[in-house]
């Protein structure tokens with residue numbers, strides 16, 4: 001049984017602020033904590049019956065997990081030029097997807113630690129066929145289009161509550177209590193990892209009964225609201241993109257996987273447009 005793990009960093013046990021993930025000396029500590037939480041999920045997955053585990057590092061530059069400290073039974077997708085963003089490596093051969101260290105969406109109803117949707121610098125809101133989604137729900141729809149059900153999530157308490165509104169069946173391991181967007185009441189990482197291990201095992205044991213999250217037949221429409229008008233405008237270089245407001249765009253694709261790639265393309269453009277598209281490259 002093949003299990004896919006999408007790993008992020010904001011919901012990792014021990015993380016409470018953005019500075020911890022950005023300050024170079026602190027960042028090295030948190031890479032280790034991230035790798036350890038992922039290892040707990042891998043161990044739980046194998047204990048639950050997995051025979052293969054692929055981990056996709058999905059935070060920031062997507063090269064955070066320390067490969068030499070990773071459980072050697074797993075393989076790691078690392079590096080950031082990925083057409084499939086946080087899901088690179090996922091296909092129909094997997095029997096479940098787990099989300100380790102993820103976080104609540106931008107503008108969610110409860111305060112969650114370092115909440116954002118994919119790229120805090122540019123995305124204000126993301127809707128799929130009219131429904132507001134965070135990263136976990138969006139990625140679950142893409143996995144669902146491949147017949148892969150979501151099984152497990154870990155992160156702060158508000159994130160777990162937010163996701164379980166859409167995915168009530170997933171096992172949720174709480175790593176901390178969200179106090180503010182940049183504050184948390186942390187569990188000790190060993191305590192959090194025990195819960196990750198146990199819930200990941202329970203989730204994989206139930207994988208055969210789990211149901212994929214499916215968007216349904218027919219075309220898929222994304223509505224993206226960006227933080228700045230320059231971010232929205234530059235995505236209209238793509239002929240498929242319609243400007244629906246000063247900061248809002250819409251596009252429609254034939255299916256969820258194509259729509260996900262298109263969304264990622266728009267976010268890449270929007271990120272680079274923040275301070276002028278050629279500002280950061282030696283073109």
Ligand SMILES: [Zn+2]
Pocket residue numbers: 008009010058059060
């Ligand atoms: Zn992240």
